[in-house]
Amino acid sequence: xxxxxxxxxxxxxxxxxxxxxxxxxxxxxxxxxxxxxxxxxxxxxxxxxxxxxxxxxxxxxxxxxxxxxxxxxxxxxxxxxxxxxxxxxxxxxxxxxxxxxxxxxxxxxxxxxxxxxxxxxxxxxxxxxxxxxxxxxxxxxxxxxxxxxxxxxxxxxxxxxxxxxxxxxxxxx
Amino acid sequence: xxxxxxxxxxxxxxxxxxxxxxxxxxxxxxxxxxxxxxxxxxxxxxxxxxxxxxxxxxxxxxxxxxxxxxxxxxxxxxxxxxxxxxxxxxxxxxxxxxxxxxxxxxxxxxxxxxxxxxxxxxxxxxxxxxxxxxxxxxxxxxxxxxxxxxxxxxxxxxxxxxxxxxxxxxxxxxxxxxxxxxxxxxxxxxxxxxxxxxxxxxxxxxxxxxxxxxxxxxxxxxxxxxxxxxxxxxxxxxxxxxxxxxxxxxxxxxxxxxxxxxxxxxxxxxxxxxxxxxxxxxxxxxxxxxxxxxxxxxxxxxxxxxxxxxxxxxxxxxxxxxxxxxxxxxxxxxxxxxxxxxxxxxxxxxxxxxxxxxxxxxxxxxxxxxxxxxxxxxxxxxxxxxxxxxxxxxxxxxxxxxxxxxxxxxxxxxxxxxxxxxxxxxxxxxxxxxxxxxxxxxxxxxxxxxxxxxxxxxxxxxxxxxxxxxxxxxxxxxxxxxxxxxxxxxxxxxxxxxxxxxxxxxxxxxxxxxxxxxxxxxxxxxxxxxxxxxxxxxxxxxxxxxxxxxxxxxxxxxxxxxxxxxxxxxxxxxxxxxxxxxxxxxxxxxxxxxxxxxxxxxxxxxxxxxxxxxxxxxxxxxxxxxxxxxxxxxxxxxxxxxxxxxxxxxxxxxxxxxxxxxxxxxxxxxxxxxxxxxxxxxxxxxxxxxxxxxxxxxxxxxxxxxxxxxxxxxxxx
Numbered sequence: 019x020x021x022x023x024x025x026x027x028x029x030x031x032x033x034x035x036x037x038x039x040x041x042x043x044x045x046x047x048x049x050x051x052x053x054x055x056x057x058x059x060x061x062x063x064x065x066x067x068x069x070x071x072x073x074x075x076x077x078x079x080x081x082x083x084x085x086x087x088x089x090x091x092x093x094x095x096x097x098x099x100x101x102x103x104x105x106x107x108x109x110x111x112x113x114x115x116x117x118x119x120x121x122x123x124x125x126x127x128x129x130x131x132x133x134x135x136x137x138x139x140x141x142x143x144x145x146x147x148x149x150x151x152x153x154x155x156x157x158x159x160x161x162x163x164x165x166x167x168x169x170x171x172x173x174x175x176x177x178x179x180x181x182x183x184x185x186x187x188x189x190x191x
Numbered sequence: 192x193x194x195x196x197x198x199x200x201x202x203x204x205x206x207x208x209x210x211x212x213x214x215x216x217x218x219x220x221x222x223x224x225x226x227x228x229x230x231x232x233x234x235x236x237x238x239x240x241x242x243x244x245x246x247x248x249x250x251x252x253x254x255x256x257x258x259x260x261x262x263x264x265x266x267x268x269x270x271x272x273x274x275x276x277x278x279x280x281x282x283x284x285x286x287x288x289x290x291x292x293x294x295x296x297x298x299x300x301x302x303x304x305x306x307x308x309x310x311x312x313x314x315x316x317x318x319x320x321x322x323x324x325x326x327x328x329x330x331x332x333x334x335x336x337x338x339x340x341x342x343x344x345x346x347x348x349x350x351x352x353x354x355x356x357x358x359x360x361x362x363x364x365x366x367x368x369x370x371x372x373x374x375x376x377x378x379x380x381x382x383x384x385x386x387x388x389x390x391x392x393x394x395x396x397x398x399x400x401x402x403x404x405x406x407x408x409x410x411x412x413x414x415x416x417x418x419x420x421x422x423x424x425x426x427x428x429x430x431x432x433x434x435x436x437x438x439x440x441x442x443x444x445x446x447x448x449x450x451x452x453x454x455x456x457x458x459x460x461x462x463x464x465x466x467x468x469x470x471x472x473x474x475x476x477x478x479x480x481x482x483x484x485x486x487x488x489x490x491x492x493x494x495x496x497x498x499x500x501x502x503x504x505x506x507x508x509x510x511x512x513x514x515x516x517x518x519x520x521x522x523x524x525x526x527x528x529x530x531x532x533x534x535x536x537x538x539x540x541x542x543x544x545x546x547x548x549x550x551x552x553x554x555x556x557x558x559x560x561x562x563x564x565x566x567x568x569x570x571x572x573x574x575x576x577x578x579x580x581x582x583x584x585x586x587x588x589x590x591x592x593x594x595x596x597x598x599x600x601x602x603x604x605x606x607x608x609x610x611x612x613x614x615x616x617x618x619x620x621x622x623x624x625x626x627x628x629x630x631x632x633x634x635x636x637x638x639x640x641x642x643x644x645x646x647x648x649x650x651x652x653x654x655x656x657x658x659x660x661x662x663x664x665x666x667x668x669x670x671x672x673x674x675x676x677x678x679x680x681x682x683x684x685x686x687x688x689x690x691x692x693x694x695x696x697x698x699x700x701x702x703x704x705x706x707x708x709x710x711x712x713x714x715x716x717x718x719x720x721x722x723x724x725x726x727x728x729x730x731x732x733x734x735x736x737x738x739x740x741x742x743x744x745x746x747x748x749x750x751x752x753x754x755x756x757x758x759x760x761x762x763x764x765x766x767x768x769x770x771x772x773x774x775x776x777x778x779x780x781x782x783x784x785x786x787x788x789x790x791x792x793x794x795x796x797x798x799x800x801x802x803x804x805x806x807x808x809x810x811x812x813x814x815x816x817x818x819x820x821x822x823x824x825x826x827x828x829x830x831x832x833x834x835x836x837x838x839x840x841x842x843x844x845x846x847x848x849x850x851x852x853x854x855x856x857x858x859x860x861x862x863x864x865x866x867x868x869x870x871x872x873x874x875x876x877x878x879x880x881x882x883x884x885x886x887x888x889x890x891x892x893x894x895x896x897x898x899x900x901x902x903x904x905x906x907x908x
């Protein structure tokens with residue numbers, strides 16, 4: 019919800035434009051990988067912050083809320099305590115259900131984090147393999163003398179004669 | 192008052208804007224009873240050889256004005272032209288605030304080989320101190336560039352500046368920094384200058400206006416050659432027809448309009464000196480016309496077109512408005528577009544398509560609708576005033592800067608140990624001193640308070656009783672001795688609390704002065720590289736720092752190339768460490784910058800920013816108002832200060848949602864219309880916090896002791 023007293027700003031129109039901006043999903047495929055990763059981290063942190071809040075409120079109340087004024091009860095400490103105890107008892111099952119849900123959400127979050135890390139690891143491995151493949155192909159394109167001086171050792175030992183490639187090789191005459 | 196007006200060319204017959212202004216103002220100042228000396232050269236006009244003496248040197252009088260002419264110096268035209276060509280051919284994209292556009296050699300050539308007069312400078316050196324004030328008109332010629340430093344303590348500049356390369360060279364910046372005061376022709380010109388030189392300029396500037404005499408309509412319909420204005424439907428262009436006035440753009444827009452509407456009877460009539468005639472496609476070029484022909488053309492036109500983007504003030508617009516005709520102006524010229532926006536007397540367009548649409552509006556609109564716009568313009572022209580009004584404003588501006596009227600001795604009494612109240616009282620003390628009072632700050636109950644001083648007691652409900660002339664209540668309660676005395680509250684919130692307790696208080700906001708930025712240059716230009724720059728203006732704790740980064744990451748989802756600037760002084764507790772840690776964790780080293788405490792660093796951050804963002808802890812009044820001096824739109828989370836400051840001009844979010852706020856910032860950063868709306872209102876809001884406004888409220892109250900006050904905002908809002 020936004021507001022402004024600026025007479026030249028139409029807040030409702032601005033709200034609609036915000037919705038339209040948000041509808042254009044920045045995490046959509048083809049987007050920036052780094053940004054998508056950043057967005058995932060921020061989402062995860064937002065979930066965690068909500069879980070923390072839920073956890074704080076999921077335990078039975080031991081003190082009377084300062085801003086809650088109920089005739090007769092607010093003035094008596096004994097009545098307040100009694101009422102809190104009754105509430106605690108009445109909602110015991112609910113508290114347990116809430117705690118179970120929070121725990122499961124935490125597990126889920128941990129799982130997501132693990133999966134994200136796993137994706138990172140796989141991406142890194144994939145990148146390394148791509149780099150190795152690239153190096154191998156470059157080595158294969160080079161004449162044997164050049165390979166001996168420039169290609170990585172592991173590649174140089176398996177260097178083969180130049181095989182022109184339609185994809186990456188030199189133009190065929 | 193003994194005044195000197197320094198201008199390179201002077202004479203009744205000269206038609207240039209600055210030359211007309213110098214002549215009219217000199218005579219209007221004489222009519223106020225001032226002793227006016229015009230110090231000028233013997234050169235005939237801008238169009239003549241700047242090294243040639245046409246007039247005889249010496250002293251003459253002209254209608255009460257003492258005219259002193261000095262011979263011009265010889266000059267190296269080639270060197271000057273080389274530097275001048277660099278400036279006149281510079282692309283607009285090179286013109287950036289705080290960025291010097293000319294190298295040292297060419298800058299030297301531009302100043303040394305400009306129109307100059309050693310004799311005039313010698314007079315200023317010897318007799319400069321005999322004048323109460325020396326007014327320089329305009330900003331970019333030798334007498335001003337070399338003359339201002341000789342009489343800087345009494346120098347006032349009427350720059351007649353618009354957004355052009357000359358305004359960005361170092362000697363011009365030095366002149367702007369050195370002068371005692373700057374007097375502008377229009378609000379738009381002041382805005383242009385503030386954008387170039389920074390908000391510090393506002394602390395010493397004043398808009399004096401620029402009068403235009405109405406052109407009386409012809410008694411009977413009059414033809415101009417074979418053209419009969421009273422029987423034609425046309426848009427009029429009035430003025431010099433050259434490319435610097437954007438005439439080619441106007442013609443192209445009109446031709447495009449005619450191509451799309453072949454059957455239209457609307458013509459474009461060009462009237463003014465020209466080098467080559469433009470005719471055909473409904474365009475009629477009349478060349479230079481007489482005053483009576485000009486009156487006839489203005490009277491019967493459907494509208495006047497002013498396509499120039501290089502104006503500090505447009506006489507043609509006001510002449511058109513005096514004839515009750517609306518005008519079409521270019522959106523990139525602040526002086527003209529601001530005038531039309533304020534008056535509602537026409538149309539503003541920036542692109543070719545906008546202008547084609549504007550021609551279509553002029554063509555299609557009913558006569559009544561056109562006349563209604565013309566009436567709005569006419570009201571604005573009347574409001575603009577005559578030269579005598581401009582002269583009075585000029586004298587008032589000079590007197591205020593040179594010797595403000597001596598005010599009373601005032602003691603601000605503050606309770607011990609409250610930093611917030613002390614800061615408020617300190618800014619009030621400075622505001623009062625700037626307005627001529629002799630104000631000081633002392634601890635309530637201490638023996639240091641000066642005798643015979645009027646007193647302002649800053650109190651809270653639990654303050655010890657202090658007798659005072661005025662009370663400023665910093666919470667919703669007031670100690671007993673204050674009852675029945677004038678009471679101020681620093682905010683609407685506190686004024687409302689006091690009202691609930693039956694105490695009527697006026698709102699006296701904390702003064703936030705742009706003077707702290709006077710003469711400031713940014714530490715560097717690293718952040719001016721075309722990226723969107725988000726400037727965090729709220730104090731941050733660790734949680735708020737995370738929240739800020741979350742918002743910025745969401746923003747990066749919309750704009751890949753963006754930067755976040757955070758003031759290190761805003762980081763409280765472990766916010767700084769959190770910010771650095773999170774920045775590292777999110778790999779945002781290049782995007783998130785912590786700005787140091789040096790004033791020039793802070794200045795660089797404000798100048799580079801695109802949007803000010805407050806998603807941290809509650810803002811102080813200073814944090815909320817300072818971005819407004821830099822014409823920054825603000826997006827903020829709601830709090831008490833934000834409600835009274837930002838909400839009136841910017842946009843406030845009730846709850847924190849990183850992606851929604853980021854989307855909102857994205858819209859504000861990229862939508863020119865919304866930015867303009869926020870900046871425009873921001874200028875009105877910041878005016879309430881000017882030291883002069885705050886001081887005047889207190890001084891007026893002290894001048895009328897023991898009066899009942901009503902709840903009202905000092906700034907009227």
